[in-house]
Amino acid sequence: MANSNIKSKYLPTVKEIIRLIGGKENLQGAAHCATRLRLVLKDHSLADTKAIGQLDYVKGSFVAGDQLQIIFGAGTVNDVYAVFTEEAGISGMSLGDVKQQSAQKQNAFHRGIKALSDVFVEIIPGLLAAALLMGVTGLLSQEGIFGSQSVVEMYPAIAGFNRFISIMSTGIFTILPLLVVYSATKRFGGNPVLGLVLGAIMLHPDLANAYLVGNGTVEPEVISLFGLKVSLVAFQGGIIIALLMGLVVAKLDQFFSRKVPDIIKLFLAPFLTIVISGFLLFSAIGPFGRLLSDGIISGLMWSVENLGIVGFMLFAGIQQVIVITGLHHVIGAVEAQLIADTGSNFIMPLMSVALMGQGGAVLGYTLALWKNDKAKQIGISAFGSTLFGISEPALFGVNVKYRFPLIMGCIGGAIGGAYVYLTGIKALGFGATAIPGFAIVAAQGSGHLHYVMANVLALAVGAILTIVYFKVKKPNLD
Incomplete structure (x- = not known):
């Protein structure tokens, strides 16, 4: 519940928003992100986005992803949201709930793009932290930024600190496919723990390192799997493969959770999910994902060249x-x-x-x-x-x-x-x-x-x- 000072400050704007969206009866749900109040409406044609954009404290309004999004800015949106939910008489929804509610109105293409977006939004904070740590160690280690010598060479006492930062900066990238499978499995409605298991299989230490195989320094083991020749190569850097596998694990988990009898579901459903998804990883999706990844990179490099x-x-x-x-x-x-x-x-x-x-x-x-x-x-x-x-x-x-x-x-x-x-x-x-x-x-x-x-x-x-x-x-x- 908003305190009295916040309520008195934002209540006039909130009342106008409710009026301009077509009243409380046109509201299905509300949530907020870092800067925007996000509303799911029954009928967007009843909302006057232009008038909403002219209200006090509002920095803009638009409809995207079948949500009415009203920009207030960081900090302000939290207070406005508290007043809005109280005045509208609705219980707060999570941002995920609002996304799911609005996604039901989108076409298949937009739902697919939104789902892909949600997978990466889940892990972006970790990627951003790692990228900034990588930037710090880069500033300390690279020559030519502050002179002919690097900062570490100029001040050897910070070498240990730089080494520590360097290790932390690369940690997430060593398990990035695992995180992507986890996030994708969760996003597509499967058990995320099964996504973690499949991600661990992708990076298993008994598999040949993909980078070493790529540069020709390691020869992978090749086995016969039901008559198929399968190369036991790990999937370091296999981001697109990880996205595809997250979808596969989620759909298999949902399927076996429905079909397997309850008496044996606890162990048989996850067993079948992992075995089948693992087989698909090495026999079909992995090779296809590598071709797709190579095609994307080749296309980008072609455009540059x-x-x-x-x-x-x-x-x-x-x-x-x-x-x-x-x-x-x-x-x-x-x-x-x-x-x-x-x-x-x-x-x-x-x-x-x-x-x-x-x-x-x-x-x-x-x-x-x-x-x-x-x-x-x-x-x-x-x-x-x-x-x-x-x-x-x-x-x-x-x-x-x-x-x-x-x-x-x-x-x-x-x-x-x-x-x-x-x-x-x-x-x-x-x-x-x-x-x-x-x-x-x-x-x-x-x-x-x-x-x-x-x-x-x-x-x-x-x-x-x-x-x-x-x-x-x-x-x-x-």
Whole structure:
């Protein structure tokens, strides 16, 4: 229950939201994430999203994933949610409950993309922590950042600390397929412990290391399995395979839990799930997943090698448009696979400049409307979030709403993408962009300096073009 001060502050806005969504009777559920109040409505046509976006404390509103999402910003959304649930007379739902409720209204394609997104959202905090730790040890170990010597060489006393950080930074990547199987099994409705078991099988120490097999230093054992020749190779870096196996384990678990008699279900259902999924892993899904992974990486590398600067500009120009659709979470799987196969990630700098292009656009919007208190309040908050890798407030609060800032931001991102191509910026991890992303940039070729320059360039182009558009076109923002 909200305390009296919070309730008196946000109650007028909450009452207006309830009225503008078509009343309490049109509300199916509510939850919140870090910045947004998420509502599932029976009929979205009854909601006036434009009017909701003009309310006090609201930084934007939009419908995505069949949810009405109202942006309040970090911290504020928690208080608004407490007042909203009390005033609407509903019990709070978890974010997962709301996602499940809204997913029932989506088509198969959007449900699939949403499910894939949810798998990676589950483990992103761990990946982000590991990426930042990798960035710290990279800053300490790489030569050329602070001079000809690395920080560890300049100050040998911190070598032990750096070694400790290095071990922690790589820990999650050694078991990443296991975590993905666990998260995917959980997301698709299976017993996540069975996902852990299958993930452990994928990384079993008796299997030949996939990286060593790949570079030709180890010859894998080959066995005959019901007449099939199966190579006993582990699945280090097999992110896409892990995603597929999570789905398989979940569906098999559900099937055997329904079909096996209760008297023997406790041991027979999981036994059959693991045996069959393990057989499919080595005989079909593993080989198919390796081909699929190789195809994705080959396609990316082809675009870099053959489209050159145009490919980089195209990706950086449209990446934030992909964010609007929700498809951007799929890129995390590609980045993970790219790092596993090549040891570096050229996508992260492109994603960062794409984001900063939108940040520049919302900055230009804010500066052009500096005398408008509402625009300034929304703009400053949205721009601040982009500096830390969060673009949704900028996109949905301003850029998509008025369209032309979105276009100017895309142009800024494309120009930044050209700079990334010309300077060869790469990252050592993924999961962080903008300011946090600095920590995971590779130092080779003055990588950190060029990373800053690329992001500043994208931001400046987005901001300048947006301001110029305001001055020349004088758009009506009503």
